[in-house]
Amino acid sequence: MANPLRRIHCHGGRPCRRLASRGGPINSTFSHRASSSPLRAAEPSSPRWSSHSSVPGPQSVAAPQIGRSSTSPLALLGIGLGLLAGAVAGWAFSTSDRKQGSAKPQYATIAQMEQAITEVQRALGEDSVSTDSEILLAHGYSEWSTVNIDRLPVAVVFPSSTEEVSTVAKICHKYNIPIIPFSGGSSVEGNFSAPVGGFSVDFMNMNQIVKFRPEEKSSAGYNLNSLFVGSEGTLGLVTEATLKLAPAPTSTGVAVISFPTIKSAASMAVDVVRKGIVVGAIEILDDVQMKVINKIGATGRTWREEPTLFIKFTGDQDVVDHNIKLVQKVAREHGSPKMEFENDAEKQKVLWSARKEALWSMLALRTSGSEVWTTDVAVPLSRVAELIECSKKDLDNLNLFGSIIGHVGDGNFHETILFDGAKERQRVEQSVHRMVRRALDMEGTCTGEHGVGLGKIDSLQDELGDAPLSVMRAIKTSLDPKWLMNPGKIFHFQQ
Incomplete structure (x- = not known):
């Protein structure tokens, strides 16, 4: 067993398959699926709501990646990062660069982009860059994203080390080429889209453990860790992470509890947290989601089509048994005396399978011309049951087909809505915007997990106001005066 006071320092990559060969003509725009047109000069594109006609398989999400420092004036800015310590790839620019930050960004021409691709290939190897249309599509368009735009990156770069990432960053800075970091590809708010073209930097090859070292703690200086990790790639490229290790639990358990209403299920989850009962996870799925899971049949069993809580228990056997009894008592207090429970590892997987298949089951129902809107909010625990109930009623009143899934133990939940393109889009937008507005009125946030990306820029303005955003823009301009990082x-x- 690993020492819980040690840390593992590793590159964060993801298992991934190459979609096609690396060669091929440069493409930067697309219409609907994979059709492409030749590279054109970078111009901003507006978000659009793309029709979907096929269902993707699941992709694993990469760990945060934190980069090392370099001494070059254009290299990556080394930063100690506390719990995710490492170094972050930011910019160290000259005074003349900083003065450019007040002017509208000017990005590379076609000829400059082609020259930059040649330089990256010369520095990293021919196989390090792809302009294949399918690979570009996979790095600029998502089947399950709320926001897609009519632009793709002009190239995808596959670095294998922090030093190679630094080399790519220097070349992009030289030619004014936007840089879009790409990790798991699971973003749903257009976070890795390329509105002005540029290079997508894919970290799939950076998946190695670097070293083990003792735990360190520091309270020195600004919390640059949170600043960079929360910047969605707009301040720098994160290439390494330090993860704190903990012992694996000796015992685990999974419980499933059904309820007559979504409010009663959410209320019980909140009660479990408030009473201090130790659980590893507590998830909520509404009745629509349970019906969809049964219809698709990917779990191999039939579930009760009611709002349902899925709860994980971890610890030694005595602790798990004690917490199960406490949860059973709370369930009875909330009108659900029956709880299905498993402590066998393989049977636990079956019992948890409905939660694992929830999103993919919804996506599997899409037909040609239908679209998906997936979004999230978070509120204080005291308001989560109320907000979930209101959002559920709003979907029903608008006759929209949508489900609710939530990490309800921390006040975060998601709506996934399937709708008929232009015919229902306005109603969907209204419903989502009302949900976000209610969350903000309840002193919550417009996003608990998904981030802002392109899709929630206006919601962030509503949540924070002008002053905090002015500070963020000042930080952005200071570190990235050319606005190259995920613009x-x-x-x-x-x-």
């Missing part, structure tokens, strides 16, 4: 996300450029 167009979180907030718009203001001259």
Whole structure:
């Protein structure tokens, strides 16, 4: 067993397959699926709501990646990162670069982009860059994203080390080429889209354990860890992570509890947390989601089609048994005396399978012309049951087909809505915007997990107001005066 006071220092990559060969003509725009047109000069594209006609398989999500420092004036800015210590790839720019930050960003021409691709291939190897249309599509378009735009990156770069990432960053800075970091590809708010073209930097090859070292703690200086990790790639490229290790639990358990209403299920989950009962996870699925899981049949069993809580228990056997009894008592107090429970490892997987298959089951119901809107909010625990109930009623009143899934133990939940393109889009937008507005009125946030990306720029403005966003823009301009790092996300450029 690993020492819980040691840390593992590793590159964060993801298992991934190459979609096609690396060669092929450069493409930067697309219409609907994979059709492409030749590279054109970078111009901002507006978000659009793309029709979907096929269902993707699941992709694993990469760990955060934190980069090392370099001494070059254009290299990555080394930063100690506390619990996710490492170094973050930011920019160290000259005074003349900083003065450019007040002007509208000017990005590379076609000829400059082609020259930059040649330089990256010369530095990292021919196989390190792809302009294949399918690979570009996979790095600029998502089947399950709320927001897709009519632009793709002009190239995808596959670095294998922090030093190679630094080399790519220097070349992009030289030619004014936008840089879009790409990890798991699971974003749903257009977080890795390429509104002005540029290079997508894919970290799939950076998946090695670097070293083990003792735990360190520091309270020195600004919390740059949170600043960079929360910036969605708009401040730098994160290439390494330090993870704190903990002992694996000796015993685990999974419980499933059904309820007559979504409010009673959410109320019980909140009660479990408030009473201090130790659980590893507590998830909520509404009745629509349970019906969809039964219809698709991917779990191999039939479930009760009612709002349902899925709870994980971890610890030694005595602790698990004690907490199960406490949860059973709370369930009876909330009108659900029956609880299905498993402590066998293989049977636990079956019992948890409905939660694992929830999103994919919804996506499997899409037909040609239908679209999906997936979004999230978070509120204080005291308001989570109320917000879930209100959002559920809003979907029903608008006759929209949508489900609710929530990490209800921390006040975060998601809506996934299937709808008929232009015919129902306005109603969906209204419903989602009302949900976000209610969350903000309840002193919550417009996003608990998904981030801002392109899709929630206006919601972030509503949540924070002008002053905090002005500070963020000032930080962005200071570290990235050319606005090359994932431009167009979180907030718009203001001259």
